[in-house]
Amino acid sequence: MKNHIDERRVISVIVMNESSVLSRITSLFAARGYNIESLTVAPIPNSDMSHITIATKGSSRLMEQVTKQLHKLIPVYKVIEHEEMVEKEMVLAKFPIAENLADISVLSAAYNGGVVNVGEEMIIVMVADEPKRIKHFIEASQRYNPCEVVRGGVVAIER
Amino acid sequence: MGQMSGAQMICEALIAEGVTTVFGYPGGAIMHVYDEIYKQNGFEHILNRHEQAAVHAADGYARATGEVGVAMVTSGPGFTNAVTGIATAYTDSTPMVVISGQVPRSLIGTDGFQEIDAVGISRPCTKHNFLVHSLKELPRVLKEAFYIARSGRPGPVLVDIPKDITVDIGEFNYPDSVDIPTYKPTYKGNKRQIEKAVEAIKSAKKPLLYLGGGIVLSNASELVREFANKTQIPAVETLMARGVMGADNPLLLGMLGMHGNYASNMAMSETDLVISLGARFDDRVTGKLSEFAKYADIIHVDIDAANIGKLVDVDYPIVGDVTEVLKAMLPQLNGVDTARYKSWRDVLNHYNELHPQSYIDSDEVIKPQWAIERIGELVGKDAIITSDVGQHQMWAAQHYPFDRPRQWINSGGLGTMGFGFPAAIGAKRACPDKIVINITGDGSILMNMQELVTASEYKIPVINVILNNHFLGMVRQWQTFFYEKRYSETDLSFQPNFKALAQSCGGIGYDVSTKEEFDEALKDAIKQDRVCFMNVQTNRFEDVLPMVPSGGALFNMMLPETTKGDE
Known part of the structure; x- marks a missing residue:
């Protein structure tokens, strides 16, 4: 069998806004043992459709099968297997106020972000960047003892 | 409203x-x-x-x-x-x-x-x-x-x-039409792909029609027969396609797969062009995938795009309804050189002579294959045959002379025991003028035997021919071949009185253990307006052959020698 190398893939699925549509998609992955790395959903403005972005791993043969199976679902309008895309992910991170705030602020600015909230005990920053760089940001932020990091999942758009 | x-x-x-x-x-x-x-x-x-x-x-x-x-x-x-x-x-x-x-x-x-x-x-x-x-x-x-x-x-x-x-x-306003923007099935095949496929057919030396249940669903049997007739390309049928070509069609080699006949499986192993129509390369059909149609290019016509390229690499993918695709293909095949495939047909006919679908009959005991052929002789082209799942199902698929699509109704994909009797009730209700016979086993029939009551109440006279070998036969066969004859939980010697069971629910029961009794019972059952159980004692250790052991290559078949008399 050719094309059996597992690669990271990002697909966009355009679906009708229905109550059970997300579970149809995730159970399709689950039933076949395909892994979902990240998944985001949001309604498409001025339509009755939603845009789902799924990051997963698999061979091109597997991805072809996934794409076709997704297409078969009645509420699925379109499946886009991204090749040339702009891909972004957002992350929120919370640090103790006692840490070096200037450093944290510079760090998040370096990754397309900044401080979004400051409380009595905590400071919260938001950054939005490519998933690979998000990983770097999280690594770099470790020295400031983050108490909580929440990743938003990937969104992508074809160039 | x-x-x-x-x-x-x-x-x-x-x-x-x-x-x-x-x-x-x-x-x-x-x-x-x-x-x-x-x-x-x-x-x-x-x-x-x-x-x-x-x-x-x-x-x-x-x-x-x-x-x-x-x-x-x-x-x-x-x-x-x-x-x-x-x-x-x-x-x-x-x-x-x-x-x-x-x-x-x-x-x-x-x-x-x-x-x-x-x-x-x-x-x-x-x-x-x-x-x-x-x-x-x-x-x-x-x-x-x-x-x-x-x-x-x-x-x-x-x-x-x-x-x-x-x-x-x-x-209440019932809509006249449906518009689901996300659901638009593809019926017409891609024109360019169809042209390429036709070219491939014309230049092949050993093409083979691989016919699946999609033809039945699409009501495309007449077009398939026309295609075969026009091109003189030989054909094999899957379990779900029995009846598409018609039993007497000289171009039909038979059923392929795990219990396919020799010529069909060899044809698939040696062909240089598979023309797959409404079939989905099920594992019971392909055997070992790496050896399946090893020398062939593959044309795959399927209305479900997800079936194409799912298991085998396809050279000519055509997403569309078999009927529409054949309608587009047929005019392009005018004047096709039918003599071109003659030596290929000769080879396959030789294979059929070498190892025909056969069994050794007996005068002492009813062989299940005989019973099925006999039903074919007595009711033949008219009847609708349903089946349950197991040996009897395979024997029916191998030996019954299916003549038209929708004549053969069985649970091919899921393999659901207990399917045959209620399916027969549904088929009989739909086609009251047809004789409907459920060919079943002593294991399967018990899985929906309560339907005796339904059939009696509504006077739906379906005939259940129970090929009774006092075994869960197919599992027993595997135990014989692959589990050193350890017959774990497959001995069904303890049985109900099938005749009395039928009678107690308002039906008719027949106990049959000779060929004469079989004929008498079946002829009588056809005349009745009540549901029947024909409890047919067959030899216990008959195997379904040929057989490709699970996961083996299609050309490695265990061929029939006759039953081995394990008793």
């Missing part, structure tokens, strides 16, 4: 869809609908004695006619009993609508009495399913359910309806 209750809307929608028979079983959550069924005259309702049987009956009805089968069940256990029937219909792509009751909306999610998540459970075994959220959407959902069930690659659609919606009163 004016104001009416949800329950009335369901009945009106069924009538509008042309439904004449509904198979089902009432219960708490679906009672309002049954109350309306009581009041109407638009369709009849058959009360099967188990929800699984009701769905199989709707399935048999659908397969015999090509129409959408309809089953109705209540919530909770009513629905879960139906799941096996729905899954059976799903794997064999039967057009079907199943309507299930659900607890009232206010109780959903509270673990109410007889509440179960029907759309959750049925998601992997339906083409699509709906939980109806409001009375307003009910007519549209029903319309879409029928449309989805019968269009594209057909399949079962579940409509789960909370009880309070069936009581609510509202305006």
Whole structure:
């Protein structure tokens, strides 16, 4: 069998806004043992459709099968297997106020972000960047003892 | 149409869809609908004695006619009993609508009495399913359910309806048409691909038609015969395609696969061009994939794009309805050189002479293969044959002279024991003028034997020929071959009195142990207007052969020598 190398893939699925549509998609992955790395959903403005972005791993043969199976679902309008895309992910991170705030602020600015909230005990920053760089940001932020990091999942758009 | 209750809307929608028979079983959550069924005259309702049987009956009805089968069940256990029937219909792509009751909306999610998540459970075994959220959407959902069930690659659609919606009163406007922007099945094949495929056919030396159940679903058998006749290309049929070519067609080699005949499996192993029409390269057909059609390019015509390239690499993929694709192909094959494939046909005919589909008959005992051939001789082209699952199913597929599509109804994909009897009831209701015979085994028949009561009550005279070897025969065969004859839990020596069982439910029973008795019983059963059990004692240790051991290459067949007399 050719094309059996597992690669990271990002697909966009355009679906009708229905109550059970997300579970149809995730159970399709689950039933076949395909892994979902990240998944985001949001309604498409001025339509009755939603845009789902799924990051997963698999061979091109597997991805072809996934794409076709997704297409078969009645509420699925379109499946886009991204090749040339702009891909972004957002992350929120919370640090103790006692840490070096200037450093944290510079760090998040370096990754397309900044401080979004400051409380009595905590400071919260938001950054939005490519998933690979998000990983770097999280690594770099470790020295400031983050108490909580929440990743938003990937969104992508074809160039 | 004016104001009416949800329950009335369901009945009106069924009538509008042309439904004449509904198979089902009432219960708490679906009672309002049954109350309306009581009041109407638009369709009849058959009360099967188990929800699984009701769905199989709707399935048999659908397969015999090509129409959408309809089953109705209540919530909770009513629905879960139906799941096996729905899954059976799903794997064999039967057009079907199943309507299930659900607890009232206010109780959903509270673990109410007889509440179960029907759309959750049925998601992997339906083409699509709906939980109806409001009375307003009910007519549209029903319309879409029928449309989805019968269009594209057909399949079962579940409509789960909370009880309070069936009581609510509202305006009924049944839509004339359906528009689902996300669902547009492809019927016409790509023109360019079809041209390329035709070129491949013209330049092949050893082409082979690989015919699947999609041809039956698409009602394309006549076109397939025309194609074969025009090109003189030999053909093999899958289990689901029996009857497509017709038993007497000289171009038909037979069935291929695990229990295919020698010539069919060798043809697939040696062909240089597979022309796959409505088949899906099931593992029971292909055997070891790396050895399957090793020397061939593959043309794959399928209405379901996901089937193409799923298991084998395809050289000429054509997404479309077999009927439409053949209509486009046939004119392009005018003047095709039929002599071109003659030496290939000669080779295959030689294979058939070398190892024909055969068995060694006996004068002492009824051989199951003899029984099936005898049914063929006595009722032949007219009858509809259903089957359960196991040895008898394979023997029926191998030995019955199937002459037309929709004559052979069996659970090929899911392999559901207990399918045959209720499916026969559905088929007989759909085709009352046809003789309907369920070829079954002493294991399978017990899995839906309560249908004796249904068949008796509604005077649906189906004939069950029980090929009784006092074994769960197919599993026994594997135990003989692969488990050193350890017959773990397959000995069915302890049996009911089948004759008395049939009689106790208002049917007729026959005990048969000689060929004369077999003829007498069958001829008598055909004349009766009651359901029959023919309990036919066969030899215990007959094997289904040829056999390709699971996972082996198609050309490595165990061929029949005769039975080995293990006793």
